[in-house]
Amino acid sequence: MSGNNAAISAGLFRARVELRQSVTNVGELIGWLWIPVIAVVVMYIVGDSKVPGTDFSLGSQSVPGILGMNAVFTGLMGLALSLVTDREDGTLLRAKATPGGMVSYLVGRILSKAAITVVVFVLILVPSLVLFDGVGKSTASSWLTLIWVLLLGLLAVMPLGAILGSLFSNAQSLGFVTLIIMGLVSVSGIFYPITALPGWLQWVGQAFPVYWLGLGLRSALLPDAVAVAEIDQSWRQLETVLALGAWAVLGFVLAPIVLRRMASRESGSTVAARREQVAQRPA
Amino acid sequence: MKVNPNMTTSGCSAPHDGNPEHNPERSGPLRERSPNAPEVIRVHDLRMSYGAKEVLRGATFTIHRGEVVALLGPNGAGKSTTIEILEGFRRRSGGQVEVLGVDPNNGNEAWRARLGVVLQSWRDHSRWRTRELLVYLARHYAPFSTSDRQRPFDVDELLDLVGLTEHADARVGVMSGGQRRRLDVAVGLVGKPDLLFLDEPTVGFDPEARQHFHALVSRLAERDDMTILLTTHDLNEAERLADRILVLAGGEIAAEGTATELSQRISSTSEVSYRLHGEPHTHSIADATSFVRELFREHDTDITDLEVRRASLEKVYLSMVRDFEAGHADVPAELSSDRPSCAEVKA
Structure with a gap:
């Protein structure tokens, strides 16, 4: 067995152990679930009004976006946060x-974070299929779409998580990233169709993967008629592939460089110094 | 063996009889090493600066296969920096370094597989179980197994060796400080390294754990033909564990030798303390008799409270460290040569 094979198989071992640790830790699961659960419940209660131009409920329309938003939070922030704490x-x-x-x-880290993202995704999706009318299409191709959109979305956002986790030196400053993602969510048509926003904000939203992940998931889970509320009144699947693909390529080019730079700086004394900082921060 | 009635520090090596570390089987001086053993570490004129601060200013030393060497020095002397450079975790500012025949800046994975690293303190993998973590890490070493060195260590044997068999399924995060440290040592050993770095290995150990650890180090060096470089600021630990002591002070190797050699060199040194016009003075001096004679000739009755004591290795070490920290770059006479130093007589 070559060194690389051994390392990859050890990585699979690591992913298994970490996934087990995550799914058997109630506190951690709640940590990942509370935001999307609140979002889904709120949309269930107040989402009775209709998507403009359709008689489809706004609550149901928001479910795929919430799932996409959450995949970004768990995948990107989860990986970034673990890189910071692991350092x-x-x-x-x-x-x-x-x-x-x-x-x-x-x-190990990437696979376990991707896996926990999928677990959380399914935990939100399944009850939503029951609760919301019109969410989920029973065709094989729609499920296939769901899978490729989620995988491509993970490929697009996880390298960003690795980069951010390498650039930020402590968990507190990562809170800043959370704020940015929240800001992006508000211009990405998650809770209300993006077409309601002024044109320049639509462009901002379309520049980032949160919007495209949401759009891709809507195309997989919502009736085609609802597409009228989207830009160009279309699910724009080709554009989705291109946009998420571009982010993935960018991430996969930059992440190894940033990761290598970060790792080369690690030594016993840098870890000790960082610990000192953490210890000095008021609890 | 030195006898130092004045030593009051805890953990001193003055024998409380029956202490097994003081029986004739103590590891250090008795372990045989061929003088032709290959060099495992070669450091020449090693320099390291952090900004304007020069931490290492030309350290030079060599360590041979099978040796247990202690790098001794006060906190901040550059021990950890030296070890991090040797481990390939830190780039040096200057000088030549070879570890297992390779410049650590260019060490590849095969080189890395031959090293064991125990850093000062780890808190990592707190959610993992002890055995699980060792199994995970062990997997990385299998490709680097050779005919004369089977890698990795058998995990159960390793757990037994460091005394963690009972805690194999315990979560790492809930272990006591001593158990955690033993796990760190196990992790350092899991790849059956040719060369093991131990940075302040026994900080936080209770006396029993310390004793157990000392026995373990001796066993590793003998049975597994491991070269071990450890850092410590505890002179007694260096004396018990190491074949050879390197004293790092002022950014260079201030003295080196076996504990016995260092002791012998200073056994002729005495500490003279007195008051001159009521002011206290203390000097370490080789020829105490002539010093005292000279002292009385010059100052006669102005001298009070005269005391002459044999200097302990520890005292000399401490005064040497103080000298170096005060910026005297010269190696103290007590350790560098057999000649008595008279410089202080005129004080």
Whole structure:
């Protein structure tokens, strides 16, 4: 077995262990679930009005967007946050001290975060299919669309998580990223069709993957008639592939560079210094 | 063996009898090493600066295969920096370094697989279970197994070796400080390294754990033919564990030798303390008799409270460290040569 194969298989082992740790930890699951659960419940209660130009309920229209938004939060923020904390407690340095350790660490972390994102996605999706009228189409192709949109979305946002997790040195400053994502959510047509926004804000929303992930999931889960509320009155699947693909390519080019730069700076004393900082912060 | 009635620090090596570390089987001086053993670490003129601050200013030393070497020095002397450079975690500012024949700045994964690293303190993988973590890390080393060195360590054997068998399924985060440290050592060993770095390995150990650890180090060096470089600021620990002690002070190797050699060099040194016009003075001096004779000839009755004591290795070490920190770049006479130093007589 070559060094790389051993590292990748160790990475799969790591992913399994971490996923088990996440799904058996009630506190962590609640941490991932409370935002989308509140969002879905609120939309269920107040979402009786109709999507403009249709007689489709706004609540049902928002479900795929909430799922997409949440995939961004769990995938991107989850990975970023774990990179930051793993640097703080020396997990990353341990990886660096192990032959092939960085490869297995990243394989493990990315796969386990992707898996937990899918788990949370399914945990929100299944009750939503029951609660909301018109969500979910029973054709094989729509499920296929759901799967490729989610996978492509993860490919687009997870490298960004790795980059942000490398650039920010502590969990507090990552809170800033959360704010930015919230801001993006508000211009990405998650809760209300993006066509209601002024034109320049539509362009801002379309520049980022949150919008496209939401749009792709709406195309998979909502009746085609609802597309009239979208830009160009279309699901624009080709554009979705191009936009998410471009983000994925950009991320996959930049992430290894940023990760390598970050990892090369890690040593015992940097970990110790960071710990000192954490200890000095008021609890 | 030095005898130092004045030593009051806890953890001193003055024997409380029956202490197994003081029986003739103590590891250090008795372990045989061929003088022709290959060099595992070669450091020449190692320099390291952080901005304007020069931490290492030309450290030079060599470590041979199978040796247990202690890098001794006060906090902030550059011990950890030195070890991090050797581990390939930090780029040096200057000088030549070879570890297992490779410049650590260019070490590949095969090189990394031959090193074991125990840093000062780890808090990582707190959600993992002990055995699970070792199994995970062990997997990385299998491709680097060779005919004379089977890698990785058998995980159950390793757990037994560090005394964690009972805690195999315990979560790492809930272990006590001593257990955690033993796990760190196990992780350092899991790839069956040729060279093991231990940075302040026994900080936070209770006396029993410390003793257990010392025995473990001896066993590893002998049975597994491991070269071990450890850092410590505890002179007694260095003395118990190491074949050879390197004293790092003022950014360079201020002295080196076996504990016995260092002791012998200073056994002729005495500490003279007195008051001159009521002002206290203390000097470490080789020829105490002539010093005192000179002192009385010059100052006669102005001298009070005269005391002459054999200097302990620890005292000399501490005064040497103080000298270096005060910026005297010269190696103290007590350790650098057999000649008595008279410079202080005129004080």
